[in-house]
Amino acid sequence: MALDQSFVGRTYPPTEPYEVGREKIREFAEAVGDANPAYTDTEAARALGHPDVIAPPTFVFAITFKAAGQVVADPQLGLDYSRVVHGDQKFAYNRPVRAGDRLTVTSTIETIRTMAGNDILDIRGEVHDQDGEHVVTAWTKLVARAAEEA
């Protein structure tokens, strides 16, 4: 079923702040096997010019995707999440995410398209810190595959 085009441009309220913990960053870096000391050693991060340990580039997805859940679960939009796959992902960074950040995400539906029965949804998540500074923008393309013929 084609999604309602009137949702294009809709912006959802900002999420409650997510506090980035240094041990969560360490856990993520270990899970991807990345031993870069900028993720775990404050002195190493400072030597690179960062005020504290930073997170790997894709770390923020866990936060923006949770925020995109507002869109995905919007009953008025009516997306069938059981058929959704992740199509594309992009990030544009103003600065790296770092320990101590309190991040809020504001999600906007950028485009809705239907191709060969698949609903394609582009969601933009703007991530800001506790001072209102822009940190990173995440674009997530979700594809809801066409329902099989009954």
Next chain:
Amino acid sequence: MTAKISYADVEVGTELPAQTFPATRATLVQYAGASGDFNPIHWNERFAKEVGLPDVIAHGMFTMAEAIRVVTDWAGDPGAVVEYGVRFTRPVVVPDDDKGAVIEVSGKVAAKLDDNTVRVDLVATSAGQKVLGASRAVVRLA
């Protein structure tokens, strides 16, 4: 931000050191916990097959996290990454054995841009097939 590679020292065509990243079932369970993505297609073979997949597959975001390491290890400072995007074209299938899957990633400088930034195009393959498309990063060099 302090990349260890100088903008002046790279040219279009400069190759970044290629890397290989293993992914076993244990890797995926660990990534699920760290990322909070507990979709059963990444750990439950029965469920994965029920929804039409050949077997358990790696999280696309896991592959994305590994691929950028070719750039961050080269640049030294992960905070030097300005942009990063991928398309998930094909799943990384992870069999239930000791070896799992291997993701091979190579990268090449595709363009020199303003403000000491370069665009790196990445190629990620597993079992001989490309698993990411349009995989590009912009990184600020010294």
